[in-house]
Structure formats: C-alpha cells, structure tokens
Amino acid sequence: MSTLSRAILGLNGRxxxxxxxxxxxxxxxxxxxxxxxxxxxxxxxxxxxxxxxxFGGDTGFPLGTDSLGRDILSRILYGAxxxxxxxxxxxxxxxxxxxxxxxxxxxxxxxxxxxxxxxxDIWMSFPAVLLSIVLAAVIGAGLYTVVVAIVVIDWTRxxxxxxxxxxxxxxxxxxxxxxxxxxxxxxxxxDEVLPNVAPLLLTLFTLEMGIAIVVEAILSFVGLSASGIxxxxxxxxxxxxxxxxxxxxxxxxMACVIVSVLGLNALGDxxxxxxxxxxxx
Amino acid sequence: xxxxYLLKRLLWALPTLFGVAVVVFVLxxxxxxxxxxxxxxxxxxxxxxxxLRHFYGLDTSIPEQFGVWIGQILQGQFGNSISxxxxxxxxxxxxxxxxxxxxxxxxxxxxxxxxxxxxxxVYFRPRWPELVxxxxxxxxxxxxDFLWALVFILVLGVLFPVLPISGRLxxxxxxxxxxxxxxxxxxxxxxxxxxxxxxxxLLLPGLALALPLAAGLTRVLKASLLEAMxxxxxxxxxxxxxSRARILWRVALRNALIPALTLTGVQFTFLVGGTVLIEYIFxxxxxxxxxIGAVIQRDLPLLQGLVLTFAVLFIATNLxxxxxxxxxxxxxxxx
Numbered sequence: 007m008s009t010l011s012r013a014i015l016g017l018n019g020r021x022x023x024x025x026x027x028x029x030x031x032x033x034x035x036x037x038x039x040x041x042x043x044x045x046x047x048x049x050x051x052x053x054x055x056x057x058x059x060x061f062g063g064d065t066g067f068p069l070g071t072d073s074l075g076r077d078i079l080s081r082i083l084y085g086a087x088x089x090x091x092x093x094x095x096x097x098x099x100x101x102x103x104x105x106x107x108x109x110x111x112x113x114x115x116x117x118x119x120x121x122x123x124x125x126x127d128i129w130m131s132f133p134a135v136l137l138s139i140v141l142a143a144v145i146g147a148g149l150y151t152v153v154v155a156i157v158v159i160d161w162t163r164x165x166x167x168x169x170x171x172x173x174x175x176x177x178x179x180x181x182x183x184x185x186x187x188x189x190x191x192x193x194x195x196x197d198e199v200l201p202n203v204a205p206l207l208l209t210l211f212t213l214e215m216g217i218a219i220v221v222e223a224i225l226s227f228v229g230l231s232a233s234g235i236x237x238x239x240x241x242x243x244x245x246x247x248x249x250x251x252x253x254x255x256x257x258x259x260m261a262c263v264i265v266s267v268l269g270l271n272a273l274g275d276x277x278x279x280x281x282x283x284x285x286x287x
Numbered sequence: 288x289x290x291x292y293l294l295k296r297l298l299w300a301l302p303t304l305f306g307v308a309v310v311v312f313v314l315x316x317x318x319x320x321x322x323x324x325x326x327x328x329x330x331x332x333x334x335x336x337x338x339l340r341h342f343y344g345l346d347t348s349i350p351e352q353f354g355v356w357i358g359q360i361l362q363g364q365f366g367n368s369i370s371x372x373x374x375x376x377x378x379x380x381x382x383x384x385x386x387x388x389x390x391x392x393x394x395x396x397x398x399x400x401x402x403x404x405x406x407x408x409v410y411f412r413p414r415w416p417e418l419v420x421x422x423x424x425x426x427x428x429x430x431x432d433f434l435w436a437l438v439f440i441l442v443l444g445v446l447f448p449v450l451p452i453s454g455r456l457x458x459x460x461x462x463x464x465x466x467x468x469x470x471x472x473x474x475x476x477x478x479x480x481x482x483x484x485x486x487x488x489l490l491l492p493g494l495a496l497a498l499p500l501a502a503g504l505t506r507v508l509k510a511s512l513l514e515a516m517x518x519x520x521x522x523x524x525x526x527x528x529x530s531r532a533r534i535l536w537r538v539a540l541r542n543a544l545i546p547a548l549t550l551t552g553v554q555f556t557f558l559v560g561g562t563v564l565i566e567y568i569f570x571x572x573x574x575x576x577x578x579i580g581a582v583i584q585r586d587l588p589l590l591q592g593l594v595l596t597f598a599v600l601f602i603a604t605n606l607x608x609x610x611x612x613x614x615x616x617x618x619x620x621x622x
Contacts, residue, residue, distance in 0.1 A: 128306045133560030133597045136578055140594065143582045144314055220431055224564060227433075228579055242437065246568065249445050249452075260437045264430065271429035 021280055024212070024273025031266060035086040042080035043068065046236045050075035055252040070254040078258055081236035085259065088149060088237040089266065092222045096156035097214035103157060104164025105207060108250065109195050112172025123169070126162045134159050138221060141195055142230035149232040152222050164210055171206055175199050205281035209274050213257070216270035224262050238263050302604045307598040308591075314588050316349050343369060343565065343588070356591065365592030375592040381573060383596070384467025385455060386562055386573030389496070392470075392489045393558055394553065397497035401504025401551075402544070406535055408505070411510045420505065427502030432561045436495035436568045443491060451488050453570035460484055492569040496561050500554050503530035508547035515539040544613070552608035556601050563597075 034041065050071060058070035058078070069078040111122040138155040145151040175181065176199070184194045219238075225231045226239025233240070238259040245256025339602060340346040344355055344366075352402075356475045359366055365375035408420040444452035456462065456469065462481045464472045470489070486561040516539055566575035574593055581590040 128303055132307065133563060133601060135560055136563045136575075136594060136597055138578065139563070139582050140311070140314060140590065143585070157413075216429070220433060224433055227564075228567065229583070246437070246440070249440060252446050253441060256437065256441055260434070260441065264434055264438075267431075267434065268426065268429050 016065070018276050018280065020272040021276030024269045024271070024276055027265060027269025028273060031086055031090055034083055035090040038083040038087055042077070044077035044080045044081050046076060046080040046084040048076065050077075052133075052244050055248065055255070057252075061254070069258050070252065072241070072255055073248060076236075078241070078254065079242060081260055082238070082262055084236045085238045085241065088232060088235060089219050089222060089262075092149060092152050092156070093215040093218040093270075096160075096218040096221075097154045097211050099153065099157045100160045100214060101164050101207060101211050104161035105168050105203075106167040107161070109144065109172055109199065109203075112169040113176055113191065113195055113199065119169075126165055129159075129162050132159075135224065138225065139228055139230065141226050147230045147233060149222075149235075149237075152218075152225050152231050155225065156218050156221050160214060163214065164207070167206065167210060168203055171203050172199060175202050178202075205277075208281065209278040212270055212274035212277060216267045216274070219263060219266050219270070241257025293606075293610065293613075296606060300606070303602065304595070304598055308357070308360070308595060309353075311594045312353050312592055313349075315591060316352075332478055343367065357492050360595070365595075366588040368581075368586055368589040370581070370586040370589065375589050378577065378589065379592055379596050380571060381467060382574045382577050385469070385571065386566065386575060388468060388470050388560060389489060389492060389566070389571065389573060393493040393496035393500075394555065396493055397500040397504065397558070398548075400497060400501040401451050401508060401538070404501070404505040405508035405512060405547075406540060408426040408509050409516065409539075410532065411537055412513075416610050424505045427498045428506070430499070432499055433564055433568070434497045435498050436492065436565055438493045439495055440568070452491060455488050456481070456485055456571055488571075492565045492571055496558050496565055500551065500558055504547060504551045507550045508543060511543040511547050515543045518542075549608075549612045552612060553605075555608055556604050559600050559604055560597070 044067075052075065053067070053071050054073055054075040055071065058068060061070075067077050068078070069082065071077055072081070107122050111119045138159055141155045142151045142157060145154055180198060181194060184198050191195070222231055222237065223239035223242055226237050227243045227246070229243065231237055231239055241259035242256060242263070245252075245259065248255050298592060299352055330361060339345070344352055347355070356366065363376065365379065368375050371378060396456070404420050404424065408417045409423045411417050411420075439450075440452045443450050451457070455505060460481060462469070462473065462478065466472055470485045473479070473485060512535070516534075520542075521534060521538055529538070563575035563578055565571070566573045567579045570576065578590065578593040578597070580586075581593060
C-alpha cells in the first residue's frame, strides 16, 4: 500500500483536527478580501477600542476595533496570509537546507559527518529566541527577515533527525542492492534513500509550520516583523499594551495563533503515527 | 563518566564559547543603524561624534575591535553600554540575580508539577483523570511558553485579576535589598510580606516557563513509572501489602525519577533561553528583558555581553545536568 492511501485510510482524530485547521487557515488566507467586512487598514478614529458586537458591543465591528479603530476581524483574516506565507516558505527552506546537510552527513559519514554535526552542536548552544531576535535586528524588520531567521536557526531540527534516519536506512538491503547494481552515491541518496525519509520529512515540515507561526508572532511582538500589513503577532503586541482597557485586542489574534499551533502539532503527530509502517501493523 | 569526562566537557565548552563570541561579534558589526547617531543630541558637532566613536572604540577596524573585546573579556570586562552608559558587566551582574531566581523558581515548579501529574496519571489509570492529564500534557508540549504567558496575562491578569502581570515587586513596597536576590534576601531577613509579594509576581512568568517542561517530564516519567510498575520489586511490595499510593511514591518513583530527569535535562536549557521573551512580556527586570532592550536600542556592547552571558548559562546548565545525573545515577556512579 502506498503511503498516501495509508494516510487516507488511517485517518485518526488528531490528523482530522489538524487537517481541518490547516484547511481553514488556507481558506481564510485565500478568501480574506471576500470574507472581511472592512478594509484591514482603514482607520475609524471615532470608534477606537470599540467593544466586539459579538460580545455586547454596538458599533458593528464583530470582534471590535484596535487603538486606531481598525476592524479586528478583518485584520485577523488578512493576518492569516502573513502567517501562512511565513509558515510554508520558512518550513520549506529550513527543511531543504537541513535535509540536504542531514543526508550528506548521515550517508557519507567521516569528516563530513563530524563537521556538520559539530556545527549543529554549536548552533544549538545559542538561545534560539535571542538569536532570532538578534538576527532580525541585523537584517531589519520585515516578513522576509522572519523567514531568514527561522531558516538560519531551525535547519538543525531537520538535519539532526534526517541524519539519524539515514544512518538507519544506510544499512538496509535496498541500499546494498543499489550499490551492487552500480548506482552512484548521489543517485542512491536521491532516488533510494530520500523517498524512504519522506514520511518523516512530512511530519517535521508540519511541525515546523507551527513553529514558524509562533516565531513570526514573537518577532512581531518585539517589533521586528512586517509593519505595513496586518500580522497576528503585531496585533498581539498591541493587545499586550492595551490589555487592561480592551481584552479583545489580545484575545482574538492570540486564539488564532494557539489554534493554528495546536492544529499543526496534532497534524504532525497524527501523520507520524499514520505513516509509521511499524505502528500500522 | 568520570572526572576526565567532566574535564573534557569543560574543555569542549571553551571552543564553543569562542565560536559563539565570533559569530555574535561578526553578526553585530553588519547591523544597519548607527548606535552613536541614536545617542547624540541634535546640536552635536562632527568632532563630538568622533570623540564618542573613539570612546566606544568604534573608529578602529573590525578585527581590531574584536581583539580589544576579547582582551576585555579575559580581564572580566564587557566594555561600556552605549544606551545605558554604564559598564556592561555591572549591568549584567545587576540583573542576573533576578533571572536566576525566575529560572530556579520555574525549574522547581516544573519538576514538582511534572512528578505530581505523572504519579496521578498512573494512580488513576485507566480512569478519566489519566485522560485529562494526558490531554493537558499534549497541549502543554505543543504550546510554547510565549503563548502560555499571553494566556495567563489575559485570563489571570485581566479577566480574573488575581495575580500581577508585570514587574518584580510593586514600587510601593518598602524593601531595600543589599543583593539582587530579592526573594532569598527577603526570606533571610524575615520580611515575609515582601517574599509573598515577590512570589506572586514570579508565579505567572514562572508557570509559563515551567509548563512545557512539566509536560515533557510528565510524559517521560509516566512511561518509566508504568515500566517500573511491572518489575519484580513492585510485585514484592504488593505482596507485602503496601498500598497502591505508597508503592507509587516510595518504590516506583524512586526508580523511575532519575532516568526521567536525565531525559528531560536537555529541556532545562530551553527554559533558560525562554526567559528572554518571558521577562519582556512580564516586564520582569532580568537580563532577558535587558537583551531585548539592547536589540531595540542597537546597543552593541551590551548585546554582545548578554548573548555571551546566555551562552555561558546554557553551557553551565548542560554541565550541571550531566553532573547531577552522574551523581544521582547509581549505575554510573559505581562504574
């Protein structure tokens, strides 16, 4: 049975919950212009910090307004775009870099492995949050910065796991047969080993998407993410300032980040179980 | 696992620290934004600016600056902070105790919570409390400290305002400490009202830091408790007529705790790193908060000193975990 059909047949609760969250996130990000009741950047200075009409307010803003009178619901919907872009691009690039290095380290061994592993060790002795903030300060604020910071810091996650997995795969019979047939190491790595590591990568990728959304929120929180467009982290930062006057500024974007992170984590964990051939038996 | 091993670990820490120092230094030299430009008054002359540059050593070449910096570090100095106009070492040492109190508080909370939940989960297995604890551990593992901090601020600080959400101690409290270790000092002096207030301020940031670690410990410890419950010595205790609770606390936990702590030891370093953001969120005056301020102010000397301090804390934490595991594990100790 192929991994895909196994994934579909073996759907468990967590995968379903996580898949739904991811699908919603994509849907909201794509349809933001049609779903939003207001322009996310439009200020209404007569209605600043307006109470949400779904929670007892009467100004017609479903989730209330921020300190400049901008509609929170619309900003959340548009904020999903920034979150999704960062999540996909950063997780993909971190995965590509980490996997490449992990494949080489695990398969080639020797000094290549020693070198890469040592770099990973040094990398992980930095405090990640501080490093990402320093990096972002160096590059300058922006979504692009957030992506670079995540890739530079989190490639190690992929590298470590992939390396360990390749060490196991390398001893398998199919690699020996490929060698006997006369395939070059490069061919074996790409055509034989990589597909066998793929299910693991899918899990890591999903988990990394969740991490990326949090890192975006963290960097926005300290003022180092994009400033012109609505982001959940930026909204959270403003919400923290006004938390004593208007709880809704913090509550709604925070809930979005939490649901996304929990959903993507559940999806990652679920996929790990579904795709694990040992647990399938 | 011996003295030689520990010495080796200590020696390995040096090149790592040097690597951190080089990377941080190079990284910060390419920062756009001039720290001097941020501190001069509008009417300053070019000569004034030159003098300032010279004072902070920013007019020499980058390798030269690096040499000066390393020389200072070897003498136990980190240079001068640009934004706060004080010695970096003084600033770091002044704020470090606050961070250490927070870290140790969180560590104690995490360990107690983790052990309690794991024991409860096994005790109530397979009834609903186990499911609730498993679910809670799953959610706590997925949610980083940053999100917990926000939830606490919103729920326990604002919607149901039971705990303070910023600072270390209300300015109105009459307390003039001699050291930075407020909590320890207030207890030693017998000022328990102050200690209570300090603890109330520590509770939310400490809990936010502790939860992910506690959840990890719960999971690992629960698994090793279940394993221990199958062993012969547990059967023996049961035959002797010990109660289920006593078997769990006295017999199984004693054997399961150390391996579980060893496995979660790595996460202690995450807790140390987490203080950067948590202190900022709760306006807690420690070195993490100082670091974010230094980033915002482009205060290079301060930031360099702080990143290096964190690297030292990280490496020290790792070493301590290793050392403790060696001391506590009878198998290794007697080998």
